[in-house]
Amino acid sequence: MDFQGYKIPEGLMYTKEHEWAKDEGGLIRVGITDYAAKTLNDVVYVTSPKVGDKVSQFSAMGTVESIKAVSELYSPLSGTVANVNQQLDSHPELVNKSPYDEGWLVEVKPSDYPTERKLLLDAKAYADHLGSLLKK
């Protein structure tokens, strides 16, 4: 869906900190939302965790940095990092150009997916959350 100019695809899971998570059948792909990418405006460095690192739900696992600001990256789920998007080393602008596709950040092998997924938002709930932020 499109919410006040920000794309929020159906079928993804979201955090209140503007990450998305997508079930790829075993692995969970993670990125930042169109809103987060547009707010950062101009991503120039992505610092991701390393393959094999343990991450826990809603804890910081990296940073996304733009010319103006640095933003923490929080993991939507607990588990082990299985892949990182190495294209972002040379093309960090993919996060802005294609936040839900080529600009993905990491893939996590989840350790407690059935329980933790219930704590994530669907597209509608994320749009409501964004709406309340933008009203402020």
Add this chain to the structure above:
Amino acid sequence: MPRTTQLFSYHRKHAQLTEFAGYEMPLWYTTTSEEHLAVRNSSGIFDVSHMGRVEIKGTAATSFLEGVVPTAVKTQPPGKAFYTLLLNERGGIIDDLIIMRLSDEHYVLVVNAANKEADLSHLRSCSPGPNLEIADFTSASVMIAVQGPKAAASLQPLADLDLSQLKRFRFSETRVLGNRALVSRTGYTGEDGFEVILFDSTNDNPEKALRVWEGLAHSSSPCGLGARDSLRLEAGFPLHGVDIDPRTNPFEADLSWVISAGKGDYVGSKALSESKSPPDFVRRGIVLGRGIPRHGFDVLSDSGKVGVVTSGTFSPILRRGIALGRMDQNSSGLGAKVRVMVRDSEVESTVVKPPFYDEQAYGWRRRSNDN
């Protein structure tokens, strides 16, 4: 409520906005990188109407300014614009500014938006006397910067003046789209370019300002404060309130070139003549390996902390983090290897003299520039 400039209706429609110095200003229209590169490679326009514009008039004008700034005033020819500083009695920098000399009895000062009120009260406290008028005309005018190697081509169709005849740091009174204007070949990006002050324009009648802006926007990219900051940093220009402040003297700021030798006393001259030489710390450029330096990050060497980042950004030209920093004198040598603490990691870095870009390829001195 923040103030707005006369171009606000355009910004609101096209830009992400931010508050700066009490004004609601454009932060970016597209992205900071794109706008930055437009200025380095072509031409960009900036609404700089928030900057303070002050007129100084009267038979005492020259002698007054001569006693206020460290740069010689009376030897400047009419039509000259020059960069200088306002100092306090301790020699600290109250503000940095451009002074334009229209005549012996008439000057225009362009000062930082955030410092305008402090500057005005400082100027008024320097006992102007009866033959002097100090008038703030900021809100009765608009100021637009046109910057980049193609700035002249972008501005020329709107201006009565032949811009090819206007030298760097010169200005002329002319008309732009029929409106009374002052056009100077100055800027804050390191590139060739112009700053246009349009007179007789207020928030109640923004139409002519908007016509000029939109006329320029056909051939120049609108740029926000994001690009203004990254461009000035890449050129190595300090930002007052961040890189320099009332506790920094011109030697520490690496701005001692503004001090004219052999001129008489001025506010701060006594303190400067007694100041430590060389100073304990000095402003320098720093280029980083990876990561973006931010205000307040520490700079280290093997002997411990040797400096602090005063402002930093990512350079779209170098594709690296760059900073201006306040460095201890003994770690300020050009080429010195230091480490910048970027949050929890130490990044290998080098002390340099700005500008950060190659002046053969970028900036107003570039080879392709025939001015």
